[in-house]
Amino acid sequence: MDHAQIESFLTEQPWLRQLEAFDRKALASALQIKEFAVGDEIISQGAKAHHVYLLLEGSVRVEIERDGERQVVRPLEPGSLFGILALLDHRPRAAACVATEPVVVGMLERSAFEVLSHQHARIAYPFQRALGAQLAADFRWAVRQIEHRLVAVS
Amino acid sequence: MTDSIDPAAFEARFADYLSHLGGVDVAALASVLERRPVRSGDVLISQGAPHGELLFVDSGILDVTVANASETPHTVASLEAGAVVGEVGVLAPGPATATVSCAGAGVVFALRSSALDALWSQHPAVASSLVQALCQVMARRIRSVEGDLDRLHDHERGRLGDLLNRLFGRAA
Numbered sequence: 001m002d003h004a005q006i007e008s009f010l011t012e013q014p015w016l017r018q019l020e021a022f023d024r025k026a027l028a029s030a031l032q033i034k035e036f037a038v039g040d041e042i043i044s045q046g047a048k049a050h051h052v053y054l055l056l057e058g059s060v061r062v063e064i065e066r067d068g069e070r071q072v073v074r075p076l077e078p079g080s081l082f083g084i085l086a087l088l089d090h091r092p093r094a095a096a097c098v099a100t101e102p103v104v105v106g107m108l109e110r111s112a113f114e115v116l117s118h119q120h121a122r123i124a125y126p127f128q129r130a131l132g133a134q135l136a137a138d139f140r141w142a143v144r145q146i147e148h149r150l151v152a153v154s
Numbered sequence: 155m156t157d158s159i160d161p162a163a164f165e166a167r168f169a170d171y172l173s174h175l176g177g178v179d180v181a182a183l184a185s186v187l188e189r190r191p192v193r194s195g196d197v198l199i200s201q202g203a204p205h206g207e208l209l210f211v212d213s214g215i216l217d218v219t220v221a222n223a224s225e226t227p228h229t230v231a232s233l234e235a236g237a238v239v240g241e242v243g244v245l246a247p248g249p250a251t252a253t254v255s256c257a258g259a260g261v262v263f264a265l266r267s268s269a270l271d272a273l274w275s276q277h278p279a280v281a282s283s284l285v286q287a288l289c290q291v292m293a294r295r296i297r298s299v300e301g302d303l304d305r306l307h308d309h310e311r312g313r314l315g316d317l318l319n320r321l322f323g324r325a326a
Contacts, residue, residue, distance in 0.1 A: 018271070064300075066307050088293040094300055121282035125274045128285040129245075135292035136246035142299040143251050147222050149306050 001056055001104050003028055009056055013079055015130040023123045030116070031106030036099040043097040049086030051107040052131070055079065058103035064095045074141065075100070084131050085138075087113060159184040159263060168210055171238050174287050182277040183284065186270075187263040192256045199240065199254035206247025206267040208240045208288075214260015219253040232257065241291050244270065 001009075006028040010016050016024060031054065036042050042053065045065055055078050062073040062082070073095060076082055086093045087110055108116075116124045161181040165172060172180065192198065192214060199205050201221060209216075213235050221227035230252070233239055239254055244267050274281035 018274075066304060084289075085293050085296060088289055089297065091297070094297070117282065117286055121278040122274075125278055125282045125285060128282060128289060129270070132245035132285055132289045132292065135289055135296060136242045136248070139242055139292060139296050139299065140248065140251065142296060142303060145303055146299065146306065149303075150222060 001033055006031060006033070006056065006106060009078075013130075015133070016126050018126050019123065026120075027123055027127070028106075030112050031108055034105055034107055036103040036105070038099055038101060040099045040103070041096055042099060042103065042105065043083050043093050043095070045094065045096040046092045049083060049090070049093055050110055051083060052081060052087045052110075052113055053083045053097075054081055054106040054108070056104040056106055058099060058101040060103060061098050061100045062095050063098060070096075081130055081134050084134055088131075158189055159187055164210075164212075164263070167212055167236055168238065170236065171210075174290070179277060179280045182273065182280045183265075184263075186273045187265055188269075190262050190264050191259075192262055193259050194256050196256040197253060198256065198262065199243070199250045199252070201251065201253040202249050204247060205240065205243035205250035208238065208244035208265040209254070210263040210265070211235055211237045211239070212261040212263055214256055214262070215258040216254050216262075217257045219255065220251075221253070227253070235260070241288050241295075243267070245285070245288055245292065 007025055010019075010024045010028055011021075016027070019027070032051075033056070036058075042060060045063075055076055057078055060076040060080070060082065062076060063070045064073055065071070076097070082097055083093070085091075116127065161184045164184045164187075165180045187210070189212075198209060198216065199207075201219070211233050216233040216237070216239065217229045218231040218233065218239070219227050219229050233254075242248075243250060244265060247267050270281055270285065273284070
């Protein structure tokens with residue numbers, strides 16, 4: 001994927017439609033592109049966080065290990081952001097993310113994310129809204145898991 | 155929207171919450187809030203129903219109630235002046251995870267999800283700081299719930315009441 005393709009991809013994302021074209025271009029240029037093969041672990045649970053990821057192509061599965069067992073959380077489709085939590089709170093990665101198809105991601109470094117957040121509010125805001133929406137979805141998912149577990153043991 | 159919210163009074167009331175916003179322009183934030191008198195018995199957020207507002211409790215008491223398939227509805231928290239609820243909904247409007255109702259008359263200030271976008275168009279730095287802070291709140295909650303899931307993995311049923319209270323007391 002070249003930068004023109006990335007810009008085109010960003011243009012298609014609903015959460016970035018509010019951005020001007022030159023702002024999308026700036027965001028695209030801040031992303032580092034990386035490819036992963038099927039089975040590659042893009043993020044390892046417990047690892048230190050250096051990037052937040054935008055899935056550009058392929059499919060990724062989120063997995064959490066508990067007591068030695070890997071639980072599949074959910075699949076991610078192109079346009080999904082992942083690796084958010086640890087980037088925000090500077091704690092170890094909460095889950096693993098594994099490529100289930102050949103994957104292309106755009107990676108935004110922590111330092112770039114922090115510069116964006118603190119110095120370029122106009123561009124940062126739609127990105128932060130997307131992060132927030134993903135976090136809210138993650139929270140709702142976790143609450144549903146609790147509810148299902150409670151029903152199961154009641 | 156209304157201009158009837160006094161930014162100084164708002165800042166004093168929500169000083170703790172606003173301290174996490176990094177010196178956000180309170181007047182700008184107050185300008186997009188909706189002042190809403192509430193009466194005892196009013197249901198502000200209904201579990202399972204679409205919800206998309208952040209509520210700042212200026213006065214009165216709000217009860218947070220949770221019902222699930224295995225338990226009768228029960229109150230897990232009472233929110234008083236200075237409390238804020240609804241971070242999940244304002245970030246991503248959708249089904250509420252708890253019911254929030256008024257146990258005593260008062261006033262809330264509501265920030266609609268759409269008002270965040272209006273704030274961004276006029277005060278991008280304020281909107282960005284606020285969303286960043288809300289994301290931090292959500293990150294803490296997700297870590298906490300993930301911890302609850304870990305504990306639930308091994309918990310016996312007798313200890314689930316405490317877990318419910320800790321979880322849903324901050325879930326709306």
